[in-house]
Amino acid sequence: MENNEINPFYKAFSEKMYRDKINSPSKSDTYYHQFHRPLIKEARKYSDDGKVNVLDLACGHGHEMDFMATDPNVRLFGMDLSTETLCTSTRRRLGQVHLVAGDTERSPIAANSMDVGIAVNAVVYKPDHMLRTLYRALKPGGKCAVNFRVFSHHLNEPFYRYYLDRNCTMSDQELLVGGESFTLKVLDYRECSDPDIRNLDRQVYFQTTEDVERLAKAVGFAIAGHQYFHFSSPANPENEVDVYTFQKPWKPRAQWEVDR
Numbered sequence: 001m002e003n004n005e006i007n008p009f010y011k012a013f014s015e016k017m018y019r020d021k022i023n024s025p026s027k028s029d030t031y032y033h034q035f036h037r038p039l040i041k042e043a044r045k046y047s048d049d050g051k052v053n054v055l056d057l058a059c060g061h062g063h064e065m066d067f068m069a070t071d072p073n074v075r076l077f078g079m080d081l082s083t084e085t086l087c088t089s090t091r092r093r094l095g096q097v098h099l100v101a102g103d104t105e106r107s108p109i110a111a112n113s114m115d116v117g118i119a120v121n122a123v124v125y126k127p128d129h130m131l132r133t134l135y136r137a138l139k140p141g142g143k144c145a146v147n148f149r150v151f152s153h154h155l156n157e158p159f160y161r162y163y164l165d166r167n168c169t170m171s172d173q174e175l176l177v178g179g180e181s182f183t184l185k186v187l188d189y190r191e192c193s194d195p196d197i198r199n200l201d202r203q204v205y206f207q208t209t210e211d212v213e214r215l216a217k218a219v220g221f222a223i224a225g226h227q228y229f230h231f232s233s234p235a236n237p238e239n240e241v242d243v244y245t246f247q248k249p250w251k252p253r254a255q256w257e258v259d260r
Contacts, residue, residue: 012082023233026063026120035145043115055114058122062090104129109137117144124203128177131219138248147241151185151205155240162235166193178218221246
């Protein structure tokens with residue numbers, strides 16, 4: 001964030017704790033086939049060798065990559081801030097995947113190296129840096145699928161209420177990106193009555209889909225698709241997230257080779 005006063009330091013969750021307590025569609029076969037598989041299939045059409053490089057940003061335990069791990073046409077790359085999670089969980093389950101510990105503010109992923117990007121429940125921390133990392137990593141014309149829990153969506157109200165009833169707090173925070181201003185909602189978990197949930201620190205949410213699209217365009221993306229995904233979680237049996245497909249604009253290969 002260009003004027004970021006929120007610098008969350010969330011702690012690693014065990015795989016069981018994440019599965020039992022975190023609101024995520026990351027283990028959903030339906031989610032994979034609706035949002036990730038089509039991007040991989042499309043990217044293969046433009047691949048020189050028929051193989052597709054896929055980056056799972058903020059991959060955590062790698063549940064999204066489980067669906068791609070045995071695909072011989074996919075080269076998987078997972079990046080996460082938590083070295084502990086990557087070493088103790090993700091590597092053990094997905095030994096053949098290229099895993100990188102890194103921060104989106106200093107991404108170690110090479111520019112213009114990925115055909116497809118995926119980010120599930122990732123933009124709740126530093127959303128501008130998350131999208132910039134995806135934008136930089138994707139080859140021109142590459143696409144990524146990113147989900148957002150939009151604050152104004154009525155089906156998500158029980159999610160916020162669940163945590164506010166457990167001593168979490170909500171506040172506003174301004175985000176400036178490329179001359180665009182956003183007022184984000186910040187959910188602070190640090191005083192939660194559930195000590196495990198305190199590990200989430202603080203998460204940010206856009207108030208409208210218009211704000212999501214303004215951010216994507218400010219980073220440089222084109223909006224290639226917008227759908228919804230409905231799923232159940234411990235905090236809300238009726239979650240519905242907005243899932244966007246963003247595309248990095250095409251440009252001549254000679255130009256993006258210079259950008260490397």
